[in-house]
Amino acid sequence: MAGRMIVPLIGRQHALGHAAIDSGHRAIADGWARAAHCEPIQFPFFLARLKKLMRSHFDDEARLIQMAGGTLCRCHDQEHRALLELCDHVGVLSDRNWRKARSLLRRDFPRMVREHITCMDSLAVLLINTSRTVDRAG
DSSP states (O other), X not given: OTTOOOOOSOOGGGOOSXXXXXXXXXXXXXXXXXXXXXXXXXXXXXXXXXXHHHHHHHHHHHHHHHHTTOOOOHHHHHHHHXXXXXXXXXXXXXXXXXXXXXXXXXXXXXXXXXXXXIIIIHHHHHHHHHHHHHHHHO
């Protein structure tokens, strides 16, 4: 397992065309990489850092949507909560079963994040960017 390659959390295809949101995604990806590749003793720190980055990004995203005249829909908010809950579960599990916890973080978290970006965050950026276009045109 030591030489096993881990696919990055996100790639260029996940860039959505909004600097703040794309920057937040890159920060989360960097935080995830640190947590997914660290030693067990470092894990609680890196997991806490990842969750802080996620909360900050989610708050920024909700604020940007609100500034565009919308609100974060229940489904979008639920996906944010599910990602944070997965991290909580991984943190608790890491005390009992390090390998399983790390496996969940490496396998389930990336899938959930990629699906969230592709669906929910794409719609959020569309709303935000469309709002800017309408404001400039009016």
